[in-house]
Amino acid sequence: MKTFCVAIGIATVAASSSPLLAASVPPPGAAACSGCHAAGTVPASPVSRLYGRDAGDIMTAMTGFRDGSLPATVMTRIAKGFSDDELRAIAAWLAAQK
Amino acid sequence: MGINHRMSRREFVGGGAAAVTALTLPLPAFAQAAARVVVIGGGFGGASCARALKQVDPKLQVTLVEPNRTFTACPFSNNVIAGLRSLEEQQFGYDKIAAGGVTVVAQAATAIDANARTVGLADGTSLAYDRLVLSPGVDLRFEALPGYDETAAAKMPHAWKAGEQTLLLRKQLEAMDDGGLVVIAAPANPFRCPPGPYERACLIAHYLKTKKPRSKLIILDAKDTFSKQRLFQNAWKELYPGMIEWVSLSQGGKVNSVDPATNTLITDFGNHTAQVANVIPPQRAGRIATIAGATDNTGWCAIDPVTFESKSAPNIHVIGDACIAGSMPKSAFSANSQAKACASAVATLIAGRAPEAPKLINTCYSLAAPGYGFSVAGVYQPKNGLFTDVEGAGGVSPADVPRDFRAREADYANSWFATITAEVFG
Numbered sequence: 001m002k003t004f005c006v007a008i009g010i011a012t013v014a015a016s017s018s019p020l021l022a023a024s025v026p027p028p029g030a031a032a033c034s035g036c037h038a039a040g041t042v043p044a045s046p047v048s049r050l051y052g053r054d055a056g057d058i059m060t061a062m063t064g065f066r067d068g069s070l071p072a073t074v075m076t077r078i079a080k081g082f083s084d085d086e087l088r089a090i091a092a093w094l095a096a097q098k
Numbered sequence: 099m100g101i102n103h104r105m106s107r108r109e110f111v112g113g114g115a116a117a118v119t120a121l122t123l124p125l126p127a128f129a130q131a132a133a134r135v136v137v138i139g140g141g142f143g144g145a146s147c148a149r150a151l152k153q154v155d156p157k158l159q160v161t162l163v164e165p166n167r168t169f170t171a172c173p174f175s176n177n178v179i180a181g182l183r184s185l186e187e188q189q190f191g192y193d194k195i196a197a198g199g200v201t202v203v204a205q206a207a208t209a210i211d212a213n214a215r216t217v218g219l220a221d222g223t224s225l226a227y228d229r230l231v232l233s234p235g236v237d238l239r240f241e242a243l244p245g246y247d248e249t250a251a252a253k254m255p256h257a258w259k260a261g262e263q264t265l266l267l268r269k270q271l272e273a274m275d276d277g278g279l280v281v282i283a284a285p286a287n288p289f290r291c292p293p294g295p296y297e298r299a300c301l302i303a304h305y306l307k308t309k310k311p312r313s314k315l316i317i318l319d320a321k322d323t324f325s326k327q328r329l330f331q332n333a334w335k336e337l338y339p340g341m342i343e344w345v346s347l348s349q350g351g352k353v354n355s356v357d358p359a360t361n362t363l364i365t366d367f368g369n370h371t372a373q374v375a376n377v378i379p380p381q382r383a384g385r386i387a388t389i390a391g392a393t394d395n396t397g398w399c400a401i402d403p404v405t406f407e408s409k410s411a412p413n414i415h416v417i418g419d420a421c422i423a424g425s426m427p428k429s430a431f432s433a434n435s436q437a438k439a440c441a442s443a444v445a446t447l448i449a450g451r452a453p454e455a456p457k458l459i460n461t462c463y464s465l466a467a468p469g470y471g472f473s474v475a476g477v478y479q480p481k482n483g484l485f486t487d488v489e490g491a492g493g494v495s496p497a498d499v500p501r502d503f504r505a506r507e508a509d510y511a512n513s514w515f516a517t518i519t520a521e522v523f524g
Contacts, residue, residue: 024153024154025154025442025445025446025454026438026442027454028439028454028455028456028457028479029456029457029458029459029477031150031435031438031439031442032435032438032439032457032458032459033459034438034517034521035431035434035435035459035461035514035517035518035521036461036510036513036514036517036518037517038517038520038521039521040520040521040524042520042524043513043516043517043520043524045513045516045517046509046510046513047510047513047514047517073473073495073503073506073507073510074461074473074475074495074507074510077475077491077492077493078459078461078475078477078491078492079491080477080488080490080491080492081457081459081476081477081488081490081491081492082457082477082488082491086457
Protein backbone atom coordinates (compact mmCIF):
# COMPACT_ATOMS: atom_id res chain seq x y z
CA MET A 1 0.00 0.00 0.00
CA LYS A 2 2.84 2.31 0.88
CA THR A 3 4.43 1.71 -2.52
CA PHE A 4 1.12 2.48 -4.16
CA CYS A 5 0.86 5.86 -2.39
CA VAL A 6 4.40 6.78 -3.41
CA ALA A 7 3.62 5.83 -7.00
CA ILE A 8 0.55 8.06 -6.98
CA GLY A 9 2.68 10.85 -5.54
CA ILE A 10 5.23 10.58 -8.31
CA ALA A 11 2.50 10.44 -10.93
CA THR A 12 0.96 13.60 -9.53
CA VAL A 13 4.26 15.47 -9.49
CA ALA A 14 5.04 14.34 -13.02
CA ALA A 15 1.60 15.38 -14.24
CA SER A 16 1.74 18.81 -12.63
CA SER A 17 5.14 19.58 -14.12
CA SER A 18 4.10 18.60 -17.62
CA PRO A 19 3.52 21.51 -19.99
CA LEU A 20 0.76 19.46 -21.57
CA LEU A 21 -1.29 19.91 -18.45
CA ALA A 22 -2.32 23.48 -17.75
CA ALA A 23 -1.87 23.43 -13.99
CA SER A 24 -5.18 24.55 -12.54
CA VAL A 25 -7.71 25.68 -15.11
CA PRO A 26 -10.91 26.37 -13.14
CA PRO A 27 -14.22 24.96 -14.41
CA PRO A 28 -16.39 27.38 -16.43
CA GLY A 29 -17.70 30.21 -14.27
CA ALA A 30 -15.57 29.49 -11.19
CA ALA A 31 -12.91 32.13 -11.74
CA ALA A 32 -15.48 34.94 -11.91
CA CYS A 33 -16.54 34.53 -8.24
CA SER A 34 -13.40 36.19 -6.87
CA GLY A 35 -14.42 39.50 -8.45
CA CYS A 36 -16.66 39.96 -5.38
CA HIS A 37 -15.77 37.05 -3.06
CA ALA A 38 -12.20 37.75 -2.00
CA ALA A 39 -9.69 35.02 -2.85
CA GLY A 40 -7.50 36.09 0.06
CA THR A 41 -8.38 37.00 3.63
CA VAL A 42 -7.58 40.66 2.96
CA PRO A 43 -9.51 42.92 2.57
CA ALA A 44 -12.21 42.29 5.16
CA SER A 45 -15.56 42.18 3.38
CA PRO A 46 -19.25 41.67 4.15
CA VAL A 47 -19.24 39.30 1.15
CA SER A 48 -18.29 35.78 2.26
CA ARG A 49 -15.00 34.21 1.23
CA LEU A 50 -15.56 31.01 -0.77
CA TYR A 51 -12.09 29.48 -1.06
CA GLY A 52 -11.80 26.40 1.14
CA ARG A 53 -15.52 26.38 2.00
CA ASP A 54 -17.41 23.09 2.11
CA ALA A 55 -18.59 22.21 -1.41
CA GLY A 56 -21.95 20.99 -0.09
CA ASP A 57 -22.56 24.32 1.67
CA ILE A 58 -21.77 26.24 -1.52
CA MET A 59 -24.09 23.95 -3.48
CA THR A 60 -26.91 24.39 -0.95
CA ALA A 61 -26.55 28.18 -1.05
CA MET A 62 -26.45 28.35 -4.85
CA THR A 63 -29.48 26.11 -5.35
CA GLY A 64 -31.31 28.14 -2.68
CA PHE A 65 -30.48 31.40 -4.48
CA ARG A 66 -31.54 29.84 -7.77
CA ASP A 67 -34.98 28.66 -6.62
CA GLY A 68 -35.56 31.81 -4.56
CA SER A 69 -35.78 30.03 -1.19
CA LEU A 70 -32.66 31.89 -0.03
CA PRO A 71 -33.09 35.66 -0.46
CA ALA A 72 -30.19 37.79 -1.69
CA THR A 73 -29.52 41.04 -3.52
CA VAL A 74 -27.60 39.85 -6.57
CA MET A 75 -26.89 36.12 -6.12
CA THR A 76 -30.50 35.23 -6.96
CA ARG A 77 -29.88 36.70 -10.42
CA ILE A 78 -26.47 35.06 -10.91
CA ALA A 79 -27.35 31.56 -9.64
CA LYS A 80 -30.06 31.21 -12.29
CA GLY A 81 -27.32 31.14 -14.93
CA PHE A 82 -25.88 27.78 -13.83
CA SER A 83 -26.95 24.12 -14.07
CA ASP A 84 -26.53 21.61 -11.22
CA ASP A 85 -23.53 20.06 -12.97
CA GLU A 86 -21.87 23.43 -13.44
CA LEU A 87 -22.53 24.40 -9.82
CA ARG A 88 -21.12 21.09 -8.54
CA ALA A 89 -17.90 21.63 -10.52
CA ILE A 90 -17.60 25.24 -9.33
CA ALA A 91 -18.29 24.28 -5.69
CA ALA A 92 -15.70 21.48 -5.80
CA TRP A 93 -13.09 23.82 -7.29
CA LEU A 94 -13.77 26.59 -4.76
CA ALA A 95 -13.60 24.07 -1.89
CA ALA A 96 -10.22 22.87 -3.14
CA GLN A 97 -8.68 26.39 -3.18
CA LYS A 98 -6.63 27.49 -0.21
CA MET B 99 12.87 35.34 -14.47
CA GLY B 100 13.81 39.01 -14.94
CA ILE B 101 13.66 40.46 -18.41
CA ASN B 102 15.40 37.59 -20.12
CA HIS B 103 13.18 37.70 -23.16
CA ARG B 104 13.45 41.40 -23.74
CA MET B 105 15.84 42.01 -26.58
CA SER B 106 17.24 44.76 -28.71
CA ARG B 107 16.18 44.63 -32.35
CA ARG B 108 19.59 43.26 -33.24
CA GLU B 109 19.58 40.45 -30.71
CA PHE B 110 16.03 39.67 -31.64
CA VAL B 111 16.77 38.29 -35.10
CA GLY B 112 18.50 35.24 -33.66
CA GLY B 113 16.14 34.80 -30.71
CA GLY B 114 13.07 35.02 -32.89
CA ALA B 115 14.37 32.39 -35.26
CA ALA B 116 15.06 30.08 -32.33
CA ALA B 117 11.55 30.62 -31.02
CA VAL B 118 10.01 29.84 -34.39
CA THR B 119 12.06 26.66 -34.62
CA ALA B 120 10.95 25.58 -31.16
CA LEU B 121 7.34 26.11 -32.08
CA THR B 122 7.52 24.05 -35.23
CA LEU B 123 8.91 21.04 -33.38
CA PRO B 124 6.51 18.45 -31.96
CA LEU B 125 5.74 19.08 -28.31
CA PRO B 126 7.89 16.81 -26.16
CA ALA B 127 6.43 17.06 -22.68
CA PHE B 128 9.63 17.75 -20.78
CA ALA B 129 11.92 19.45 -23.27
CA GLN B 130 9.90 22.45 -24.33
CA ALA B 131 11.10 25.93 -23.33
CA ALA B 132 8.65 27.95 -21.27
CA ALA B 133 6.11 29.64 -23.53
CA ARG B 134 6.11 33.43 -23.63
CA VAL B 135 2.92 35.41 -23.18
CA VAL B 136 3.00 39.18 -23.47
CA VAL B 137 0.07 41.19 -22.09
CA ILE B 138 -0.36 44.80 -23.21
CA GLY B 139 -2.30 47.11 -20.89
CA GLY B 140 -2.16 47.18 -17.08
CA GLY B 141 -5.80 47.89 -16.25
CA PHE B 142 -8.43 45.56 -14.81
CA GLY B 143 -8.20 43.30 -17.88
CA GLY B 144 -4.47 43.13 -18.55
CA ALA B 145 -3.21 43.09 -14.97
CA SER B 146 -5.77 40.40 -14.04
CA CYS B 147 -4.78 38.32 -17.05
CA ALA B 148 -1.03 38.53 -16.35
CA ARG B 149 -1.62 37.35 -12.78
CA ALA B 150 -4.08 34.63 -13.79
CA LEU B 151 -1.66 33.27 -16.39
CA LYS B 152 0.98 32.73 -13.69
CA GLN B 153 -1.61 31.11 -11.43
CA VAL B 154 -2.90 28.76 -14.10
CA ASP B 155 0.58 27.79 -15.28
CA PRO B 156 3.50 29.10 -13.18
CA LYS B 157 6.00 28.03 -15.85
CA LEU B 158 4.73 30.55 -18.39
CA GLN B 159 6.98 33.55 -19.00
CA VAL B 160 4.53 36.41 -18.60
CA THR B 161 5.38 40.03 -19.42
CA LEU B 162 3.03 42.91 -18.70
CA VAL B 163 3.60 46.01 -20.83
CA GLU B 164 2.21 49.21 -19.30
CA PRO B 165 3.80 52.65 -19.59
CA ASN B 166 2.21 54.09 -16.43
CA ARG B 167 3.77 53.18 -13.09
CA THR B 168 0.49 53.91 -11.34
CA PHE B 169 -2.93 52.72 -12.42
CA THR B 170 -5.88 55.03 -11.71
CA ALA B 171 -9.16 53.12 -11.58
CA CYS B 172 -12.32 54.44 -13.24
CA PRO B 173 -14.89 52.61 -11.07
CA PHE B 174 -15.69 54.84 -8.08
CA SER B 175 -14.05 57.84 -9.77
CA ASN B 176 -17.52 59.45 -9.87
CA ASN B 177 -17.19 59.58 -6.07
CA VAL B 178 -13.97 61.56 -6.53
CA ILE B 179 -15.78 64.03 -8.80
CA ALA B 180 -18.45 64.45 -6.12
CA GLY B 181 -15.83 65.06 -3.40
CA LEU B 182 -16.67 61.81 -1.60
CA ARG B 183 -13.32 60.12 -2.17
CA SER B 184 -9.69 61.01 -2.89
CA LEU B 185 -8.00 60.21 -6.18
CA GLU B 186 -5.27 58.40 -4.24
CA GLU B 187 -7.85 55.80 -3.19
CA GLN B 188 -8.23 55.02 -6.90
CA GLN B 189 -4.52 54.42 -7.48
CA PHE B 190 -2.57 51.17 -7.55
CA GLY B 191 0.95 50.07 -8.45
CA TYR B 192 2.43 46.98 -10.10
CA ASP B 193 4.99 45.92 -7.46
CA LYS B 194 2.97 42.96 -6.16
CA ILE B 195 2.29 41.74 -9.69
CA ALA B 196 6.03 41.85 -10.41
CA ALA B 197 6.73 40.06 -7.10
CA GLY B 198 4.48 37.24 -8.30
CA GLY B 199 6.80 36.47 -11.21
CA VAL B 200 5.32 38.69 -13.92
CA THR B 201 7.90 40.80 -15.74
CA VAL B 202 6.50 44.33 -15.73
CA VAL B 203 7.88 46.55 -18.51
CA ALA B 204 7.09 50.25 -18.03
CA GLN B 205 7.06 51.09 -21.71
CA ALA B 206 4.42 51.92 -24.28
CA ALA B 207 3.88 49.28 -26.96
CA THR B 208 4.19 51.05 -30.29
CA ALA B 209 4.34 48.27 -32.89
CA ILE B 210 3.11 44.71 -33.31
CA ASP B 211 4.22 42.25 -35.96
CA ALA B 212 1.66 39.45 -35.86
CA ASN B 213 3.65 37.28 -38.28
CA ALA B 214 6.98 37.59 -36.50
CA ARG B 215 5.15 37.60 -33.13
CA THR B 216 6.95 40.61 -31.75
CA VAL B 217 5.92 43.72 -29.87
CA GLY B 218 7.93 46.89 -30.46
CA LEU B 219 8.34 49.22 -27.48
CA ALA B 220 8.80 52.98 -27.31
CA ASP B 221 12.45 52.60 -26.24
CA GLY B 222 13.28 50.72 -29.45
CA THR B 223 13.48 47.25 -27.91
CA SER B 224 11.24 44.31 -28.81
CA LEU B 225 9.51 41.49 -27.02
CA ALA B 226 8.95 38.11 -28.67
CA TYR B 227 5.82 36.18 -27.80
CA ASP B 228 4.10 32.89 -28.45
CA ARG B 229 0.75 34.45 -27.62
CA LEU B 230 -0.16 38.09 -27.11
CA VAL B 231 -3.03 39.43 -24.99
CA LEU B 232 -4.27 42.96 -25.71
CA SER B 233 -6.19 44.80 -23.03
CA PRO B 234 -5.75 48.37 -24.27
CA GLY B 235 -9.01 49.82 -22.99
CA VAL B 236 -10.57 52.66 -24.96
CA ASP B 237 -9.32 55.64 -26.91
CA LEU B 238 -11.51 58.72 -27.09
CA ARG B 239 -12.63 59.55 -30.63
CA PHE B 240 -12.06 63.28 -30.47
CA GLU B 241 -12.53 63.54 -34.25
CA ALA B 242 -16.11 62.23 -33.93
CA LEU B 243 -17.29 65.38 -32.14
CA PRO B 244 -16.55 68.66 -33.99
CA GLY B 245 -15.02 71.28 -31.71
CA TYR B 246 -13.79 68.69 -29.22
CA ASP B 247 -10.14 67.71 -28.89
CA GLU B 248 -7.53 67.38 -26.17
CA THR B 249 -7.29 71.15 -25.78
CA ALA B 250 -11.07 71.44 -25.50
CA ALA B 251 -11.01 68.65 -22.89
CA ALA B 252 -8.95 70.93 -20.66
CA LYS B 253 -12.00 73.27 -20.63
CA MET B 254 -14.83 70.72 -21.03
CA PRO B 255 -13.48 67.61 -19.28
CA HIS B 256 -14.51 64.12 -20.32
CA ALA B 257 -13.25 62.56 -17.07
CA TRP B 258 -13.71 59.21 -18.83
CA LYS B 259 -10.14 58.18 -18.10
CA ALA B 260 -9.54 58.60 -14.41
CA GLY B 261 -6.77 60.94 -13.23
CA GLU B 262 -6.21 64.63 -13.95
CA GLN B 263 -9.49 64.84 -15.86
CA THR B 264 -11.37 63.53 -12.82
CA LEU B 265 -9.83 66.22 -10.61
CA LEU B 266 -10.48 68.90 -13.22
CA LEU B 267 -14.20 68.16 -13.29
CA ARG B 268 -14.28 68.17 -9.49
CA LYS B 269 -12.49 71.55 -9.34
CA GLN B 270 -14.90 73.05 -11.88
CA LEU B 271 -17.86 71.91 -9.78
CA GLU B 272 -16.27 73.35 -6.65
CA ALA B 273 -15.66 76.68 -8.43
CA MET B 274 -19.19 76.91 -9.84
CA ASP B 275 -21.68 79.38 -8.33
CA ASP B 276 -24.84 78.11 -6.67
CA GLY B 277 -27.50 78.19 -9.37
CA GLY B 278 -25.13 77.10 -12.13
CA LEU B 279 -25.91 74.66 -14.91
CA VAL B 280 -23.97 71.40 -15.27
CA VAL B 281 -24.32 69.52 -18.56
CA ILE B 282 -23.24 65.94 -19.16
CA ALA B 283 -23.06 64.81 -22.80
CA ALA B 284 -23.49 61.02 -22.97
CA PRO B 285 -22.42 59.08 -26.09
CA ALA B 286 -24.23 56.46 -28.18
CA ASN B 287 -23.51 52.76 -27.55
CA PRO B 288 -21.10 51.08 -27.28
CA PHE B 289 -18.88 52.87 -24.78
CA ARG B 290 -16.99 52.20 -21.56
CA CYS B 291 -19.17 51.81 -18.46
CA PRO B 292 -22.77 52.07 -19.76
CA PRO B 293 -24.29 53.19 -16.39
CA GLY B 294 -21.39 55.61 -15.75
CA PRO B 295 -22.87 58.88 -17.05
CA TYR B 296 -26.07 58.35 -15.03
CA GLU B 297 -24.26 57.44 -11.82
CA ARG B 298 -22.15 60.55 -12.40
CA ALA B 299 -25.33 62.63 -12.72
CA CYS B 300 -26.53 61.22 -9.38
CA LEU B 301 -23.32 61.87 -7.49
CA ILE B 302 -22.85 65.36 -8.96
CA ALA B 303 -26.47 66.05 -7.96
CA HIS B 304 -25.64 64.80 -4.48
CA TYR B 305 -22.81 67.34 -4.31
CA LEU B 306 -25.01 70.12 -5.69
CA LYS B 307 -27.90 69.31 -3.35
CA THR B 308 -25.50 69.48 -0.40
CA LYS B 309 -23.46 72.55 -1.43
CA LYS B 310 -25.21 74.39 -4.26
CA PRO B 311 -28.89 73.48 -4.08
CA ARG B 312 -30.15 76.02 -6.64
CA SER B 313 -28.07 74.42 -9.38
CA LYS B 314 -29.33 72.17 -12.16
CA LEU B 315 -27.97 69.25 -14.19
CA ILE B 316 -28.92 68.32 -17.74
CA ILE B 317 -27.92 65.08 -19.43
CA LEU B 318 -27.81 65.42 -23.22
CA ASP B 319 -27.98 61.86 -24.50
CA ALA B 320 -27.28 60.32 -27.90
CA LYS B 321 -29.53 57.38 -26.87
CA ASP B 322 -33.22 56.81 -26.13
CA THR B 323 -32.59 54.21 -23.42
CA PHE B 324 -29.77 53.52 -21.01
CA SER B 325 -28.50 51.00 -18.45
CA LYS B 326 -30.53 50.61 -15.23
CA GLN B 327 -32.76 53.40 -16.58
CA ARG B 328 -35.79 52.85 -14.34
CA LEU B 329 -33.64 52.58 -11.21
CA PHE B 330 -31.76 55.77 -12.04
CA GLN B 331 -34.89 57.71 -12.95
CA ASN B 332 -36.63 56.59 -9.75
CA ALA B 333 -33.57 57.63 -7.74
CA TRP B 334 -33.50 61.06 -9.43
CA LYS B 335 -37.13 61.64 -8.44
CA GLU B 336 -36.65 60.32 -4.95
CA LEU B 337 -33.30 61.91 -4.08
CA TYR B 338 -32.94 64.94 -6.35
CA PRO B 339 -36.44 66.15 -7.29
CA GLY B 340 -36.38 68.86 -9.97
CA MET B 341 -32.60 68.87 -10.21
CA ILE B 342 -31.79 66.40 -13.05
CA GLU B 343 -33.21 66.65 -16.55
CA TRP B 344 -32.53 63.88 -19.07
CA VAL B 345 -32.86 64.81 -22.75
CA SER B 346 -33.05 61.66 -24.89
CA LEU B 347 -31.96 61.28 -28.51
CA SER B 348 -35.50 61.68 -29.81
CA GLN B 349 -35.96 64.81 -27.68
CA GLY B 350 -32.86 66.32 -29.34
CA GLY B 351 -30.26 65.16 -26.83
CA LYS B 352 -27.52 64.26 -29.27
CA VAL B 353 -24.64 66.72 -29.09
CA ASN B 354 -23.42 67.43 -32.64
CA SER B 355 -20.60 69.79 -31.78
CA VAL B 356 -19.16 71.81 -28.92
CA ASP B 357 -17.69 75.28 -28.59
CA PRO B 358 -15.10 75.30 -25.81
CA ALA B 359 -14.65 79.11 -26.04
CA THR B 360 -18.19 79.62 -24.71
CA ASN B 361 -18.70 76.22 -22.98
CA THR B 362 -21.59 75.54 -25.35
CA LEU B 363 -22.98 72.17 -26.47
CA ILE B 364 -24.85 72.27 -29.78
CA THR B 365 -27.74 69.91 -30.61
CA ASP B 366 -30.30 69.86 -33.46
CA PHE B 367 -32.79 71.41 -31.05
CA GLY B 368 -30.68 74.24 -29.66
CA ASN B 369 -27.62 75.31 -27.73
CA HIS B 370 -26.84 74.66 -24.08
CA THR B 371 -24.30 76.92 -22.43
CA ALA B 372 -23.05 75.32 -19.25
CA GLN B 373 -21.09 76.55 -16.27
CA VAL B 374 -19.62 73.05 -16.13
CA ALA B 375 -19.66 70.88 -19.26
CA ASN B 376 -18.72 67.21 -19.00
CA VAL B 377 -18.35 65.91 -22.55
CA ILE B 378 -18.06 62.13 -22.87
CA PRO B 379 -17.10 61.54 -26.50
CA PRO B 380 -17.55 58.37 -28.60
CA GLN B 381 -14.85 55.75 -28.11
CA ARG B 382 -13.00 52.91 -29.82
CA ALA B 383 -10.49 50.23 -28.87
CA GLY B 384 -7.11 51.55 -27.73
CA ARG B 385 -4.84 52.35 -30.66
CA ILE B 386 -2.44 49.44 -30.23
CA ALA B 387 -5.33 47.11 -31.18
CA THR B 388 -5.54 48.81 -34.58
CA ILE B 389 -1.75 48.65 -34.97
CA ALA B 390 -2.05 44.90 -34.30
CA GLY B 391 -4.69 44.56 -37.03
CA ALA B 392 -7.25 43.45 -34.45
CA THR B 393 -9.93 46.15 -34.94
CA ASP B 394 -12.74 45.99 -37.50
CA ASN B 395 -14.56 48.89 -39.17
CA THR B 396 -16.46 49.59 -35.92
CA GLY B 397 -13.17 50.46 -34.20
CA TRP B 398 -13.56 47.51 -31.79
CA CYS B 399 -12.05 44.01 -31.79
CA ALA B 400 -13.99 40.95 -32.97
CA ILE B 401 -12.96 37.85 -31.01
CA ASP B 402 -13.71 34.15 -30.72
CA PRO B 403 -15.60 34.00 -27.41
CA VAL B 404 -14.07 30.65 -26.43
CA THR B 405 -10.42 31.67 -26.83
CA PHE B 406 -10.66 35.49 -26.97
CA GLU B 407 -8.44 35.22 -30.05
CA SER B 408 -8.84 38.04 -32.55
CA LYS B 409 -10.85 37.13 -35.64
CA SER B 410 -8.34 39.03 -37.78
CA ALA B 411 -4.96 38.72 -36.00
CA PRO B 412 -3.77 35.17 -35.19
CA ASN B 413 -2.21 34.42 -31.77
CA ILE B 414 -3.48 37.77 -30.49
CA HIS B 415 -6.20 37.69 -27.84
CA VAL B 416 -8.28 40.74 -26.91
CA ILE B 417 -10.09 41.29 -23.60
CA GLY B 418 -11.79 44.11 -21.74
CA ASP B 419 -13.36 47.27 -23.10
CA ALA B 420 -11.61 46.89 -26.48
CA CYS B 421 -13.25 43.58 -27.47
CA ILE B 422 -16.68 43.01 -28.97
CA ALA B 423 -18.17 40.84 -26.24
CA GLY B 424 -21.80 40.62 -27.38
CA SER B 425 -24.13 41.34 -24.48
CA MET B 426 -21.32 41.75 -21.91
CA PRO B 427 -20.96 45.42 -21.01
CA LYS B 428 -17.62 47.23 -21.07
CA SER B 429 -16.94 47.17 -17.33
CA ALA B 430 -14.07 46.46 -14.95
CA PHE B 431 -15.88 43.35 -13.72
CA SER B 432 -16.32 42.08 -17.29
CA ALA B 433 -12.65 42.78 -18.05
CA ASN B 434 -11.54 40.88 -14.93
CA SER B 435 -13.90 37.98 -15.66
CA GLN B 436 -12.75 37.82 -19.30
CA ALA B 437 -9.10 38.11 -18.24
CA LYS B 438 -9.26 34.99 -16.07
CA ALA B 439 -11.11 32.97 -18.74
CA CYS B 440 -8.64 34.20 -21.38
CA ALA B 441 -5.69 33.16 -19.19
CA SER B 442 -7.15 29.65 -18.93
CA ALA B 443 -7.74 29.52 -22.69
CA VAL B 444 -4.24 30.76 -23.53
CA ALA B 445 -2.57 28.31 -21.13
CA THR B 446 -4.69 25.46 -22.53
CA LEU B 447 -3.84 26.39 -26.12
CA ILE B 448 -0.15 26.56 -25.24
CA ALA B 449 -0.47 23.09 -23.72
CA GLY B 450 -1.76 21.93 -27.10
CA ARG B 451 -5.35 21.32 -26.09
CA ALA B 452 -8.71 22.86 -26.97
CA PRO B 453 -10.12 25.25 -24.36
CA GLU B 454 -13.54 24.57 -22.86
CA ALA B 455 -16.27 27.16 -23.57
CA PRO B 456 -16.15 29.68 -20.70
CA LYS B 457 -19.00 30.93 -18.62
CA LEU B 458 -18.62 34.54 -17.55
CA ILE B 459 -20.26 36.80 -15.03
CA ASN B 460 -20.64 40.56 -14.81
CA THR B 461 -21.91 42.59 -11.88
CA CYS B 462 -21.93 46.39 -12.05
CA TYR B 463 -22.92 48.46 -9.07
CA SER B 464 -23.97 52.09 -9.30
CA LEU B 465 -24.37 54.54 -6.44
CA ALA B 466 -27.22 57.04 -6.61
CA ALA B 467 -25.98 58.54 -3.33
CA PRO B 468 -23.77 57.36 -0.48
CA GLY B 469 -25.58 54.36 1.03
CA TYR B 470 -27.92 54.00 -1.98
CA GLY B 471 -26.75 51.41 -4.51
CA PHE B 472 -28.16 49.09 -7.13
CA SER B 473 -26.75 46.65 -9.64
CA VAL B 474 -27.03 44.95 -12.98
CA ALA B 475 -25.76 41.40 -13.29
CA GLY B 476 -25.45 38.89 -16.10
CA VAL B 477 -24.21 35.38 -16.83
CA TYR B 478 -22.82 34.84 -20.33
CA GLN B 479 -21.78 32.00 -22.60
CA PRO B 480 -20.56 31.81 -26.20
CA LYS B 481 -23.31 31.43 -28.78
CA ASN B 482 -23.12 32.17 -32.51
CA GLY B 483 -19.66 33.65 -32.06
CA LEU B 484 -20.58 36.16 -29.35
CA PHE B 485 -21.16 36.21 -25.62
CA THR B 486 -24.90 35.96 -25.05
CA ASP B 487 -26.97 36.19 -21.88
CA VAL B 488 -27.83 32.88 -20.27
CA GLU B 489 -31.60 33.00 -20.45
CA GLY B 490 -33.43 33.47 -17.18
CA ALA B 491 -30.35 34.78 -15.37
CA GLY B 492 -29.16 38.30 -14.68
CA GLY B 493 -31.02 41.58 -14.73
CA VAL B 494 -31.19 44.67 -12.56
CA SER B 495 -32.00 45.16 -8.89
CA PRO B 496 -35.73 45.13 -8.13
CA ALA B 497 -37.50 48.50 -8.50
CA ASP B 498 -39.61 48.39 -5.37
CA VAL B 499 -37.51 47.47 -2.37
CA PRO B 500 -36.95 49.12 1.00
CA ARG B 501 -34.00 51.48 1.43
CA ASP B 502 -32.25 48.79 3.45
CA PHE B 503 -31.83 46.79 0.22
CA ARG B 504 -30.22 49.80 -1.49
CA ALA B 505 -27.97 50.29 1.55
CA ARG B 506 -26.80 46.68 1.36
CA GLU B 507 -26.05 47.01 -2.36
CA ALA B 508 -24.06 50.18 -1.60
CA ASP B 509 -22.05 48.17 0.96
CA TYR B 510 -21.48 45.44 -1.59
CA ALA B 511 -20.40 48.04 -4.14
CA ASN B 512 -17.75 49.32 -1.75
CA SER B 513 -16.54 45.85 -0.89
CA TRP B 514 -16.50 44.88 -4.58
CA PHE B 515 -14.02 47.68 -5.29
CA ALA B 516 -11.80 46.68 -2.37
CA THR B 517 -11.94 43.00 -3.34
CA ILE B 518 -11.33 43.33 -7.05
CA THR B 519 -8.49 45.81 -6.69
CA ALA B 520 -6.88 43.49 -4.10
CA GLU B 521 -7.22 40.57 -6.49
CA VAL B 522 -5.72 42.52 -9.39
CA PHE B 523 -3.06 44.68 -7.71
CA GLY B 524 -2.79 43.66 -4.04
